[in-house]
Amino acid sequence: MPTFENDIFFGSIAEIQAGIKARRFSCVELTRAFCDRLERLGPRYNALALSLRESAVRKAHDVDGDFLRDRIRSPLQGVPYAVKDLIAAAGGPTTWGAKPYAAQMFNEDAAVVKRLSKAGAVLIGKLSMVELAGGGGYRFANASLQGPGINPWDRSHWSGGSSSGSGSAVAAGLVPYALGSETSGSILTPSAYCGITGLRPTYGLVSRAGCMPLSWTLDKIGPMAHSAEDCALVLEAISGGDNDDPGSSGKRFYYTPQFAPKLTDLKFGYNPSDFTDGVVEQARPAFSQALDAVRSLGLKLVEAKLPDFPFSPMVATIISAEMGSVFEELVASGKVDELADKRQIAGIQVSQEVLAKDYLRAMRIRRLVQQEFAKLFWDVDLWLSPALSTPATRLSEPLDNPAIPPTPIIPAGNLAGIPALSLPCGFAGNLPLGLAAAGPPYSENRLIAAGKAFQSATDWHKRRPPV
Amino acid sequence: MWPMAAKLSRRSLALAALPFTPSLPPAPAQTTPAGDDLAIQHQKLEQWRAALANVKLTTAVQPAFVFKA
Numbered sequence: 134m135p136t137f138e139n140d141i142f143f144g145s146i147a148e149i150q151a152g153i154k155a156r157r158f159s160c161v162e163l164t165r166a167f168c169d170r171l172e173r174l175g176p177r178y179n180a181l182a183l184s185l186r187e188s189a190v191r192k193a194h195d196v197d198g199d200f201l202r203d204r205i206r207s208p209l210q211g212v213p214y215a216v217k218d219l220i221a222a223a224g225g226p227t228t229w230g231a232k233p234y235a236a237q238m239f240n241e242d243a244a245v246v247k248r249l250s251k252a253g254a255v256l257i258g259k260l261s262m263v264e265l266a267g268g269g270g271y272r273f274a275n276a277s278l279q280g281p282g283i284n285p286w287d288r289s290h291w292s293g294g295s296s297s298g299s300g301s302a303v304a305a306g307l308v309p310y311a312l313g314s315e316t317s318g319s320i321l322t323p324s325a326y327c328g329i330t331g332l333r334p335t336y337g338l339v340s341r342a343g344c345m346p347l348s349w350t351l352d353k354i355g356p357m358a359h360s361a362e363d364c365a366l367v368l369e370a371i372s373g374g375d376n377d378d379p380g381s382s383g384k385r386f387y388y389t390p391q392f393a394p395k396l397t398d399l400k401f402g403y404n405p406s407d408f409t410d411g412v413v414e415q416a417r418p419a420f421s422q423a424l425d426a427v428r429s430l431g432l433k434l435v436e437a438k439l440p441d442f443p444f445s446p447m448v449a450t451i452i453s454a455e456m457g458s459v460f461e462e463l464v465a466s467g468k469v470d471e472l473a474d475k476r477q478i479a480g481i482q483v484s485q486e487v488l489a490k491d492y493l494r495a496m497r498i499r500r501l502v503q504q505e506f507a508k509l510f511w512d513v514d515l516w517l518s519p520a521l522s523t524p525a526t527r528l529s530e531p532l533d534n535p536a537i538p539p540t541p542i543i544p545a546g547n548l549a550g551i552p553a554l555s556l557p558c559g560f561a562g563n564l565p566l567g568l569a570a571a572g573p574p575y576s577e578n579r580l581i582a583a584g585k586a587f588q589s590a591t592d593w594h595k596r597r598p599p600v
Numbered sequence: 601m602w603p604m605a606a607k608l609s610r611r612s613l614a615l616a617a618l619p620f621t622p623s624l625p626p627a628p629a630q631t632t633p634a635g636d637d638l639a640i641q642h643q644k645l646e647q648w649r650a651a652l653a654n655v656k657l658t659t660a661v662q663p664a665f666v667f668k669a
Contacts, residue, residue: 270641350665446651449644479637483645491649496663498655503664 137166142306143597146212146363149309153200153211160200160211160255164193167213168257171307174600175258178288178305179280180298182218183225183259189213192255199253208366210253216312217296218259219266219345220354222246229345230277230295231264233468243343244378245312245354245371252370260298260311264472266319267295268347268456269480270449274528276474281528284326285598287563290525293323299357300327305600310358310367314344316351317448318543324357324555325520325567330584330594331357332364335574336550337382339368340375348455349380350496351448351547360594361554361584365390368577386577393582394514396430401570401583402437402513411538412522416566419559420519423568426558426591427517432583435513440505444544447495447502451548454492457484476533499548506549510573515583518542520555520567546571554580557593565593 135158141149153160168186175181196211221227221239228235246256261279263271274281274291282297284290285305292301296313300323303311313320315333324331332355339354346352356367365388374383404411408420428434460481463469472478509516522538546553551571558568568587572580588594 270644442655443648443651446648450648450652453645453648475637476640479641482638483641486642487645488649491652493663494652494655494657496665497657497661498652499664500661501655501657 135162139306142167142170143359144309145360146208146309146358146366149212150208150210160193160196161190163211164189164213164255164257167308171215171258171302174305174307175302178283178285178292178298178301179277180261180282180292180302180305180307181258182228182230182261182279182298185222185225185256185258188224189255189257192250196253196255207252207370209249209370211255212309213255213257214249214310214312215258215260215299215302215308216246216256217262217299217314219262219314220245220312221343222256222259225259227259228278229265230262230279232278232471232473233463235278239343241343244340244375246343248371248373254370257308260296260302262297263295264474264477265460265481266314266316266345266347267477268316268452269472269474269477269484271474272476272531272533273474274526274532276472276477278473282323283528284525284564285600286328286565287525289528290564291326291528293326293525295319296323296357300324300329303327303329303357303359304598306597310356310363312354312371313357315353315355315547316347316452317547320355320357321520321543321553321555321567321569326525326565328557328565328593328596328598329357330360330364330557331355331555332361332368332577332580333546333553334368334372334386334577335382335552337380338372338384338386338575340373340378340381342375342377346459348452350455351451360588361556361581364554365577365581384575388581389578390582390585392578394579396432396583396586399514399579399583400433400435400512401427401515401517402435402509403517404438405436407518411540412519413538413561415561416519416522416524419561419566420568423558426587430586430590434517437509437513439541439545440502440509442498442502442505442545444502444541444548445539447498448544448548450487450491450495451499453480453484454487456481457487461485502545502548503550506551507573514572515576515579516542516571518569520569524561524564524566542569542571550574552577552580554584556584556587557596558591559593565596
């Protein structure tokens with residue numbers, strides 16, 4: 134049995150697979166080592182919803198057999214991963230982070246799990262999340278069946294939501310990558326708070342079949358990992374059309390770094406005030422340095438503005454209306470009262486009263502938002518902004534603090550269905566910050582190229598919390 | 601004790617969820633009466649409606665979803 138250095142737990146997907154190919158360790162040994170770490174340290178961050186050790190070791194045996202026969206399936210073959218607990222995996226519970234669903238079982242894996250299994254990846258666990266992905270508008274970080282997501286950088290702070298466990302598990306080196314989901318901010322927030330790289334794909338690029346619906350027109354599944362390149366490898370494996378998801382675009386992502394655009398030819402739009410007035414004071418020096426790092430790459434920064442719409446009320450109306458239908462039974466049965474957060478309970482109850490005309494109005498304005506974003510991306514190739522205006526909030530702090538400046542790119546980008554990448558870009562005190570890059574629909578290769586360039590010039594994504 | 605896939609039953613899972621305690625003391629007790637939370641959420645609904653009403657829409661603008669036969 135080889136001894137595993139800490140390095141391997143924070144290694145890239147390519148480094149980990151290289152270790153298996155070079156016979157430094159087998160896939161079974163690697164899987165057991167990651168399972169040990171996830172089971173031992175996961176509870177420390179309230180990150181673990183369920184260990185899948187037995188099925189993982191079985192899969193790892195199969196993968197070792199494939200490697201012995203030189204059957205190479207994908208860059209993810211043999212590499213362990215975990216998923217947010219709203220993604221179904223047959224044989225174990227899928228709790229959606231909520232007590233009313235604590236005993237819920239599915240007979241079939243979600244489409245993304247099937248795709249990763251086909252690629253030879255090894256699923257080792259389910260990760261905690263905010264109950265029902267927080268659609269009801271929760272007020273406290275402890276709105277989860279597994280307890281509040283704890284930030285590996287400072288255990289008195291939140292890991293972000295709603296993909297809380299995915300954020301802290303990747304940051305603490307418990308899995309090389311994880312899948313999260315985003316309706317409005319649930320990949321970008323924990324990625325920024327935990328200092329990891331998160332990719333929210335274009336709406337419709339990744340199938341949501343077998344995943345908890347919160348808002349059919351907003352939900353996306355995406356990777357959370359240590360680098361932009363790792364996100365690209367995972368996205369390539371999970372993307373693609375699916376008849377079981379009516380929102381599927383039928384398109385697939387192919388990672389083509391060899392055809393990456395020359396970054397010095399691209400224009401990066403940004404609003405300078407987003408990096409000053411738009412963020413809390415203690416975060417300004419780090420964001421200023423992040424912009425300097427972007428400039429040092431020779432990239433063209435162009436001042437621009439996001440279109441002006443009531444993004445937050447729009448996204449809240451759409452989520453509320455669609456969630457109201459998804460969880461109608463939960464409210465009617467009274468089981469909604471078993472949720473942990475009182476504000477969330479009230480939000481789901483009130484969602485039953487959203488008027489059709491309000492929902493349709495929000496969806497019609499959304500069409501205008503899409504058109505305005507299309508115009509924005511005629512002028513600039515990518516958009517840069519802080520992923521969030523603050524570092525992670527304290528576990529004890531209510532999340533509806535009016536002093537926190539809003540970050541419009543999160544609701545705006547989700548309404549437009551465009552992809553975005555959160556990149557670690559510095560610290561405020563001991564807590565990480567994230568720089569967001571967004572692009573037009575299906576511009577993931579361009580985003581990844583920009584992310585890789587930024588990460589080649591900085592080392593924020595390589596920093597490790599004191600695990 | 602964390603549940604392992606081999607020892608699961610629906611009943612044991614439901615029971616396990618009852619006494620669940622996180623590894624750190626969570627946020628302070630939520631003392632706001634439920635009625636207040638409902639009132640706050642109703643108020644938010646009104647605020648969203650008012651914000652959406654400020655956007656001018658022509659009759660030609662269709663919603664941002666498409667039904668395909």
